[in-house]
Amino acid sequence: MSKDRIIDVRIPGERPYQVRIGRGALSTLAGTVRDLKECRRVVVISDENVGPKWGKTVREYLSGAGFETYDLLIPPGEESKSLEMAGELWSAIADYGFNRDDLIVAVGGGVVGDLAGFVAATYMRGIDVVQVPTSLLAMVDASVGGKTAIDLPQGKNLVGAFHQPLHVCIDINVLSALPDAEWANGFAEIAKSSVVAPRRSFYEWLRNNAAGLVSRDPMLLEEAVYTTVDFKASVVMKDATESNGQRASLNYGHTLGHAIEASSGLGTIWHGRAVAEGMRFATRLAVEVADADIAFVQRVDALLDSLGLPQLPFQLSPEDLLAHMKTDKKARGGVVNFVIAEDFTSWELMAVPDDVLRSHLTAWCQNKARLAAAQGGAQ
């Protein structure tokens, strides 16, 4: 059995916590909770897909270690990140008599982690949560950094809180049953990190191991998850609440990515595919506004291709995309802030004027529509 790897997350003013990554890491969870916290009651929050398998496993470990356990299952999917569902969870744990000594364990993908994290962040003004991410994206993104959220009818993640977990337990073995969309979402996040991470070696490792990752080699997956989480943790330690700009790098590819998701109707285009498109667009924008080399554009394109994230044909309006970007949480004073990488490891946050964005988006959307027509014609 391989040794688990540990990442220490130390955020000024917050209790430090550890992220454990390994193949089989789940088996350590109950012992870790016992070491970290004198608590009696634990509720495992999961969804109807993951809960019967991994939620149940986690609950059994915890019960076996002497905890009084409860479980709450939510319907799978983004629709569960609602005020109503948060209300049901708050009421359920209040009915169990939970107080600040008790613990929530979130077992699932980003929806479960965001929702259960928000419930923990706000129940009695904050109780502890342990994150057990079960999708590749949740492992490398949602589980670290303390962002929690629910959606409003007006937009995704509009209500939330920063709430660092007590512990994060990442078991690579739970990935085996993941659907294709989830792999794409995770690989897009890993690819993004390799562009904005401070060491080019991450990109080079990823380029060299893309084939093995796509064929889901567990050792390579563990390495990719470890490197991505380690990078994310280092960013979060410098800017826990998105206040000094460091954390902006994590938004690379996401400004247009989110707009593509919103414009095409949430759920129509996989998140990872939309982010990959956002990255392709950002490299091209960088050629104009930041003197990026065309070779960089080609390298990012090739990396995404090799990770199973090919160019996406779509028919969307540039004005719609621009309008969505302007409602982004990171927009300031009506100007869209774009993370622009001039090359691997070299990025900055730029306020891109509307006219520049509009002309690039128009060309990009025309190109995408041509691609859609060509692929449609080929069928």
Added chain:
Amino acid sequence: MSKDRIIDVRIPGERPYQVRIGRGALSTLAGTVRDLKECRRVVVISDENVGPKWGKTVREYLSGAGFETYDLLIPPGEESKSLEMAGELWSAIADYGFNRDDLIVAVGGGVVGDLAGFVAATYMRGIDVVQVPTSLLAMVDASVGGKTAIDLPQGKNLVGAFHQPLHVCIDINVLSALPDAEWANGFAEIAKSSVVAPRRSFYEWLRNNAAGLVSRDPMLLEEAVYTTVDFKASVVMKDATESNGQRASLNYGHTLGHAIEASSGLGTIWHGRAVAEGMRFATRLAVEVADADIAFVQRVDALLDSLGLPQLPFQLSPEDLLAHMKTDKKARGGVVNFVIAEDFTSWELMAVPDDVLRSHLTAWCQNKARLAAAQGGAQ
């Protein structure tokens, strides 16, 4: 015109902020906001009682200073501290296109401050809020310290967040139209602070000026508010998130007070009257468990009497009260933690065994029921 007084609140890891206290302080609000924040849009959240008067005044000042202003009115009363109302406010400000650059100003009593504060704490994971408390209790309690909350069907304040305001503006002149219950609530909080504050001079000043306060002398009210807020700010600076026990002193009289409110049906007994009862009970408990002198019991009784908070007759079950105390957010491991003052300025947090509490509560409730019968007979 008298000079406003300023209290600096510096909490480790949080942006410092100021509490301004004065007669006419509202007139400074727009200028202060301009100095503190580059923002364009401000929404004034108030209730249907306070909004048409003070909410409107604040909005006019802000509009006059060039801000784009909006207003949202909620129905008055605790019922508005609901998930549904929070949802309406979040959606409204999302529809206005608010982002992290924009500002919420809460103008009202504790309900408005708690609800608008929670909406601000969680909208986009936190936007700025300025608190403009208009009740005596909100001025001395809710406006400082960053506690925000909404209620669940299972209990008050069960969902919330710590979110320090950008600024607090306390204008003593807005107190003139306050109903009697609100005066009682405020005076109970001020009396409580005088018991647990580190200097006995606060109690002595209060004892000497009780008559003037009860007749609502504005200069004395300003002094009492200033001293109470200054004390509260000093406590909050040492324990912003109720994690090290310092903040427990603020809960003096509240453990039984909350239980009396809950047992008698929320809204039946004024909060301030219930807290005053909680203080009377706590002094008597202290005679047994902490060697308090009977003279201390008499002094607290006399202080509460002089502030218009006479003994309260009621008919409640000691078991009900005990059960409510055990569900308190501050209960730990099923044991009730009581703030016990042995004398003015001298308090500690004690885990009081159930049997001790039960026997004292039984005697107390019998006494209260006799009082109720006697007063009923006298009518």
